[in-house]
Amino acid sequence: MRVSTVPATGRTVSNPVIPGFHPDPSVCRAGDDYYLACSSFEYFPGVPLFHSRDLVHWTQIGNALDRPSQLRLPLDSPSSGGIYAPTLRHHDGRFWLIVTNVSGDGNLLFTATDPAGPWSDPIPLPGVHGIDPDLAWDDDGVCWCTTAGVGQVSLDPHTGETTGPQRRIWSGTPGAKAPEAPHLYRIGDYWYLLIAEGGTERCHGVSVARGRTPTGPFEPCPHNPVLTHRGTDHPVQNTGHADLAQAPDGSWWMVLLGVRPGGGTPGWHVLGRETFLAPVDWVDGWPVVGEVPSVLPAPAWPLHPPAAAPDARDDFDLSELAPHWVSLRHRPAEACTTKERPGSLTLRARGGSLDDTDVTFVGRRQQHLSCRVRALADVTEGRGGLAVRLDEHHHYDIEATPGEVLVRARVGPLNTVVASRPIPAGPVVLRIDVTATRTLQDARTGPDTVRIGVEEPDGTFLELALLDGRYLSTEVAGGFTGRVIGMFAAAGSVHFDWFDYEPLD
Template sequence: MALFDNPVIPGFSPDPSICRVGDDHYVATSSFEYVPGVPLWHSRDLVNWRLIGHALDRPGQLELPDTVPASCGVYAPTLRHHDGRFWMITTVVTDAGTVLVTAKDPAGPWSDPVAVGIPGIDPDLAWDEDGTCWCVYSDDGIHGVRIDPETGETLGEPVALWSGSGLQYPEGPHLYRIGGWWYLLLSEGGTERGHAMSVARTRSLPGPFEPHPDNPVLSHRSTGHPVQNVGHGDLVQARDDTWWMVLLGTRPRGDTPKYHGLGRETFLAPVRWEDEWPLPGPVDLRAEAPALPPHPWPQEPERDDFDSPAIAPCWVSPRRHDPAAARLDERPGHLVLHARADSLDLPDALFVGRRQRDPDCTARTQVEVSAGGLGGLAVRLDEAHHYQVETDGSGTVRAVARIGPLCHTVAERTVPPGPVTLRIDVTTTVVLPPSVTDPGATVPPGLRVGGPDTLHLGYETAEGDFEILASLDGRYLTTEVAGGFTGRVIGMYATRGSAAFDWFGLRPA
C-alpha cells in the first residue's frame, strides 16, 4: 500500500479548486493581498504538485491599491475546464468584484478579466447539458443565477438554492452534475475550528435541494485530530474512476488554543459514494495514496541565485509587483530592492517573499545595503505582525519584532561592514531563553511557553557560525493571534535606500 503525506500543497494555499483534463489535474488557490494572484498547480497523481504560474499575473488583470487591507484582495477561486478552455472565476474583495478569466493553457496566458454582475464571494461555475452556465455564490446564503460567461451578464434573477444545516457562514459552494443528480457542496461553521462541509442534491435546477440526513458530512471540530479547520473542498474524478477531494485544513500546534502559522493548506482526501451521496474523508497527515502512477516533479530549488532574466513564480509581494523597484538587471546575479516605504508596517513597503511550507525551516540570504540604506530578511503575516533581522550597511545588524501596536528592537550587534548573511531558523522545539542582551534575565513567573514554534533571528559569521540575536515565540505570527486568512511569507525587503541580495535560500530543517 502506497502512502502519501498531507498536506499535498503545504504552506499558505487555501480554498483549493480542482479540475481534471485527461491525465492532468490542476488546482487554483486563494492569494488575498499577494500578487501575482491565484496560484495554479499541476499534478498527474494528485499527490505531487508543482506551481506552473498564476491566473492574475499582470497589472491589467489585477491591481490592488495600498488601501486594500491584509487578508482582503483575491478570495476563493473556482477552476473549471469546459468546451476546450480553462475558466477561473474569483472575487476581488474591496476592488473589482467578481471577475472571470479564461485560457487555453492553465500555465497562461490568461485573458483580461470579464466582470460578472453578482454580489457576494466564492463564485462557482457549472454547465448544464444544454450549455447553460450557472454561477453559484455566497451572499447571506447560497444563491445561483444563469450567466453568459463570455460577457459576465446575468440571465435572469438570482435564486436561493440551499444554505446548509443552519451553521454560520455558508460559503465555498460548488455545484456538480453527476449521474442523474445535481449536487451542491458547501462549507459552513466558519473557516476556524468549527469548519464543516455539507452536501445536498436535486434532480433539476434550481431545486428544491434535499440535504444529506447526516450533515455535516465532514468536520474535525471538537476533536483532537492533528488536522483542523477542514472544509472548502472541491470534488474530482480521477482517470481510474475513483473520487477525491482537495480541501483546506490547518496543522495547529502548541498549547491551547493551539496555533497555525503556515496558514490554511491544501489537503487531499478520498471520497466514497453511499446511496448516491459523496462522502469525503478521512483527512489524515499520512494516508493511502491514489492508485495512479506516481509522478513526482523535479524538486523546487531551495536556493535562488537571481541569475534568471525574470523572477521565479514562487515569489510574491503584497499588493503589487514593482519592476522598477525590484530589479534583476541592475546588478548581475542579484535582486536589487529599492525602498518605497520606510517600514514594513506600511502597506506600500517593498517585500518579496516565498510561502513558509515546512514547520521547521531555515531562511538565509546575503545582502549588501547602500550607504544610508536599510534592508533585510523578514517573516511576514501582515503589516502589524512580522519579525525581521536587518542591516543598515554601516556594520549594525538588529532583530526587530512587530506585534500589533508594539514594535521593539530586541537586540543589535556590530559586524564588519560589507555583505552580511542574515538568517532565520524556525523550529518546532519551543524555547524562550533569557534575553541575549541581558544574560541574567529570567523568564517571568507564570509566563506560558506554548506557541507553535520558535523563530531564531541572527546572522552568520565569516566562519559560518550562526549568531542568534533573538529567539521569539511564534504564536504572535499566527492567525489565532493576528486574525485574517493568510499564512507566513518569508522574504527580503528594503525600507531605506537600496539593498542588493546575492542569493536567497529556504530549506526544511
C-alpha cells in the same frame, strides 16, 4: 448500498499535498492532467496555479493574475483583503477562472487555453453578488454561477452578462453559520451542491445537498456535515472549503483546506490554511469522505513526483522571478529587478518598514513547520533585510544598514527593537531559523520558536534574538493568511545575491 471507489495500495504519501499558505483549493481535470488554484489575498501575483498527474504531487506552473490589468490591489487595501476563493474549471476546450476581488473590483472571470498562461484580462461580473463564485454548465450549455449565501444566477461567461435575478437555492444546515464556497456538479442522475459552513475556524465543515436540476430544489444529505474535525483532537483542524475530482480509474477525491495547530492551548497555526487531499466513497448516492491524515494511502495509479524539489536556493540568475515569489499588492519593475545587477535581486524602497502597506517586499510562503532561511544582503546603498511576515502588524525582521544589524518585533501595537549588533563592512548573511515545538512545557507553550541572527564568515550562526512564534499566527493576528518569509528594502537600494530556504521537518 456502499460503492468503494478508492482501492487500497499499501503505499502512503504526505498530506498536506500543497503545504503552507495555499487556502481555498479548487481543482479541475483536463484529460490526464489536474490543475489547482488557490486564494492569494493581498499578494501579487495572484491566484497560484498548480499542475499534477496524480493529485498528490503538485508543481506550481504560474500565477493566473500576473499583470496589473488583471489584479488591482490599492495600496491602502488591508491584509487578508484582495483575492478570495477562486473556482477553476475546464469546459469546451478552455480553462475558466472566477474569483472575487474584495478590495474593489468584485467578481471577475478570466479564461485561458493554457492554464500556465497567459490568462485574459478580467471580465467584470456586476450582476453576480457574493463571494466564492462557482461555475457549472448544464446539458443545454447554460452557465450557472453560484455564490456564498447560497445564491445562484445564470450568466454568459463570454460577456459577463447575467440573466434574471440572483435567487437563493439552499441555506445550508440549520444552525450552521456562513454557508459559502459552493461547488455544483452533475454526477450520475443528480446535481450535487457542495458547500463549506460553520466559519473557517475550528467549526469549519463540508456539507452537501442534491437535486434533479442545477437550480434545485436541493435535498440535504442526512449525514451532514460529510466532513468536519470540530470537537476532536485531530492534528488537522478547520477542515472545509472543498472541491471534488474524479480520477481516471473512476475513484473520487476531495481537495480541501485545513490547518495544523501547534503548541498548547488553544493551539496556533502559523503556516496558514493548507491544501489537503482525502478519498471519497459513495454510499446510497451520497459522498462519504475518508480520513484526512498527515500520511495518506496513495492512489492506485502511477505516481508522478516532480523532477526537482521546489525548495531550492535561488541565485537570481534568471531575468524573471520564479512563480512562488510574491510581493505586497503590486510589484513595479522599478522597485524589484534581477536585471540591474546580474545574479542579484535588487529591491528599491518605497515604504520605510514592514509596517507600511507599500513596503518593497519579495517573499515565499513558509511551507514547513521547521525551516532555515538565509540570504546574502548588500546594503551599501540602502537599508533592508529578511522578515517573517503575517501582516503589517505582525512580523519579525532583521534589518541591516552599513555597519549594523538590528532585530525588530512588531506584535499588534507593540513595535520594538529586540537586539542590535555592529557588523563589518560588506555583504552580510542574514538568517532565520524556525523550529516547531516538539515537547509541551505547559498548556501555554507556543507552536514554534523563531531564531534570528547573522552568519559569521566561517558559517557560525550568531543568534541575536529568540522569539515566540505564536505572535505570528492567525489565532493572534486574525485574518486568513499564513506566514511569508522574504526580503525587503526600507531605504535606498538593497541587493540580494542569493536566498536559501531549507526545510528542517
